[in-house]
Amino acid sequence: MSTAAALVVPAIKRHTSTVIVAHGLGDSGAGWMFLAENWRMRNKFEETKFVFPNAPQIPITVNMGMRMPGWYDIADFGDLANRSEDEAGVLRSQKVFHTLIADEIKNGIPTERIVLGGFSQGGAMSLMAGITSPTKLGGIFGLSCYLLLREKLQSLVPAESPNKATPIFMGHGDADQVVRYAWGKMTADKLKEWGWSVDFKTYRGLPHSAAPEEIDDLEKYLNQRIPPLGDKAGGS
DSSP states (O other), X not given: XXXXXXXXXXXXXXXXXXXXXXXXXXXXGGGGTHHHHHHXXXXXXXXXXXEEOOOOEEEEGGGTTEEEEOSSOBOOOOOTTTOOBOHHHHHHHHHHHHHHHHHHHHTTOOGGGEEEEEETHHHHHHHHHXXXXXXOOSEEEEESOOOSSTTTHHHHSOTTOTTTTSOEEEEEETTOTTTTHHHHHHHHXXXXXXXXXXXXXXXXTOOSSOOHHHHHHHHHHHHHHSOOOTTSSOOO
C-alpha cells in the first residue's frame, strides 16, 4: 500500500524533542503543518522536530468506496457502541505510528521527549497507538476524536503499561456534527475509568475543526510535556 512520505519540519536549534501529528480522514500531513508554522513564527518549540505523516489512499465505505487518505476504513457513522470497526486497518496504522516513534528513538531522541497526537481519525489513532506504545511517551493528544477497538484495546496495552502515567490531552467542540461531542466525552471517561490521566477540554460552539483557543491549550500542554532543554544533556 503506497503512502506519501511524512512531511517534516526540522528543529531550529539542537533537536531534543519530536511531535508527531496525524491528520483526519481525507486530509494530508500538509493540512496540519500550520501548527509548526504558527509556532515557528512565534519562536516556540525551537528544539522540536515536527512530523506530519500521510495516511495511505484506501477505499472508504461510508463514502461509497471512494479512495482517499485514511488510517482505517469507516463502514458507518453509527453510534460507537454498535459500530463495526476496521480492526485490520487500525492495527496496520498502529504499526506505522509505533515505527515513527521507534525511528525518533533511533535518532537519539529520548522516548519521554516524543509526543504523539492528531485530529479526528488521526486523533483516534494517536490515542490508540499512544496507550499501546511499547515505550514511554512524553505526551498523547487527541482532538475531536473517539475510542477505537474499545472491546480489545486494554488487551493490546503492554503488560508494563509504560504510558499509564503519561498525561493525555483531549479537546472537542460541543457543536461537532461529524465526531459527536458525546463520543469524545465518553472516550475520555472510559480512559479515566481504565486508569489513564486525561484532561478533556470542551470548546463551546466549535464544529468539527480546531479553534485558536484549543491550539493555545495544546501549546500549553506541549510546553509542559517537552520544555526546552537548552544546554542540558539529551537529544541529537
